Amino acid sequence: xxxxxxxxxxxxxxxxLSLAAFLWLPGWAAVTxxxxxxxxxxxxxxxxxxxxxxxxWVETTALAAAANAPRAPLGIPANDLSRFDxxxxxxxxxxxxxxxxxxxxxxxxxxxxxLWVFFGVDASYNLLxxxxxxxxxxxTWTQQPSTxxxxxxxxxxxxxxxxxxx
Numbered sequence: 001x002x003x004x005x006x007x008x009x010x011x012x013x014x015x016x017l018s019l020a021a022f023l024w025l026p027g028w029a030a031v032t033x034x035x036x037x038x039x040x041x042x043x044x045x046x047x048x049x050x051x052x053x054x055x056x057w058v059e060t061t062a063l064a065a066a067a068n069a070p071r072a073p074l075g076i077p078a079n080d081l082s083r084f085d086x087x088x089x090x091x092x093x094x095x096x097x098x099x100x101x102x103x104x105x106x107x108x109x110x111x112x113x114x115l116w117v118f119f120g121v122d123a124s125y126n127l128l129x130x131x132x133x134x135x136x137x138x139x140t141w142t143q144q145p146s147t148x149x150x151x152x153x154x155x156x157x158x159x160x161x162x163x164x165x166x
Contacts, residue, residue: 036082037059038058048113051084053081055103057077060074060075079102081094104121113137116133117134119154119157127153129146
């Protein structure tokens with residue numbers, strides 16, 4: 001699978017940009033499937049042949065319109081998981097068992113073929129210190145125990161993984 005067009009396509013889709021009106025680059029393709037709702041503070045993590053989008057702050061249009069004020073959009077944190085297939089140019093909302101609590105400004109990485117989500121901020125603006133793993137083979141989430149010197153709860157932490165390392 002050629003990763004370069006996938007990443008460029010995702011940038012266009014996730015940023016809500018419509019570059020096609022200005023310039024059409026060879027190798028770019030429009031995504032016509034229903035995509036996840038606009039959001040911020042989410043994670044977008046490549047795993048296998050897919051890219052997974054989890055959580056984030058989802059604007060609630062009705063609340064924002066009712067506020068009728070030029071300030072940050074009102075919304076709610078989400079705990080949905082969507083998968084993007086770059087070959088098919090298609091999003092799919094995954095119906096998972098036992099998902100983590102809704103959150104935004106969390107971190108995510110891949111290890112051992114699983115997606116790991118940790119930390120973040122919940123709907124009451126509390127910092128979270130939990131760790132969750134998503135198994136794409138069984139489409140299930142599992143909360144992982146934390147022992148030893150557990151880091152303090154946090155948000156906006158960076159996460160990375162290296163191919164071939166666990």
